[in-house]
Structures are given as structure tokens and as C-alpha cells.
């Protein structure tokens with residue numbers, strides 16, 4: 001059997017697309033961009049507060065229609081210090097290492113937010129640390145979760 005030479009072509013394909021964030025997603029992202037505030041919603045049946053807001057409470061199947069404004073502080077629940085240079089979907093380049101990705105539970109909220117934490121020394125990280133969101137300056141915000149630069153550890 002004759003071997004076939006494989007050819008590889010490298011091309012960049014630009015595929016721009018948009019999709020609707022939905023009623024609650026739009027509210028969440030707009031208030032994040034315009035006011036630097038986190039908006040969630042509360043289930044009237046079980047009291048659970050969601051961030052970002054959801055259309056329905058999973059355990060109750062009830063629309064959590066009460067809008068709740070949350071603060072910018074919370075608790076680091078879990079984290080991972082990443083030492084592999086994954087491709088950053090925001091830039092298309094390898095993200096500089098190390099960096100820390102954390103699960104943060106904002107005060108008054110029952111769900112977790114995944115975001116960057118500005119500490120990469122494992123000796124200084126532990127679940128339960130208090131953290132605070134650091135927003136981009138208003139003129140740099142575009143209505144994405146990345147309008148929050150990262151969370152910083154506070155005493």
C-alpha cells in the first residue's frame with residue numbers, strides 16, 4: 001500500500017457572531033458594565049439567591065423574579081493555581097502563568113462565581129478567605145464578566 005503524504009494548511013478564520021444574553025443575562029451584564037454592580041435574583045419559594053440571575057429556580061421550578069443587588073465582597077470557596085499556559089479565549093494567546101482561578105460566593109448569594117484571584121502563592125491561599133471584586137474602569141467595560149478584572153484578597 002502506498003503511503004499518502006498529508007498536507008497541513010494553516011488558516012485563520014474570522015467567524016463573528018452574537019447571541020442574546022436573555023432578559024436576566026442582559027440585566028446582569030448591563031448593570032455590571034454601567035454601574036459596576038452584581039445583580040442576582042431570589043426565589044420566592046426557597047429564598048435561594050442566584051448570581052447570575054436565572055429564569056427558574058432549579059430545586060423549586062419557580063421563577064425567581066425578585067431582583068437582588070449584591071455587594072462586591074464574598075468568600076473564596078475553592079481555587080486552583082494554574083501553571084499550564086492555556087489559550088486565553090479573550091486574547092487567543094497563551095495566558096501568562098501562574099494564575100489563580102477561584103470559586104467565589106458573594107455575600108448574600110447561594111451560588112458561586114468562577115473568576116480570577118490576584119494571588120498565586122499557594123501559601124497565601126485557603127478556602128474561606130474574604131475577597132473583593134476589582135472592576136475595570138467604567139470606560140473600559142463592555143458588558144462581559146471580564147468587566148471584573150479579578151478578585152483581590154481582603155482582610
Ligand SMILES: [Zn+2]
Pocket residue numbers: 043044045046047048057058059060061062
Ligand atoms: Zn427555589
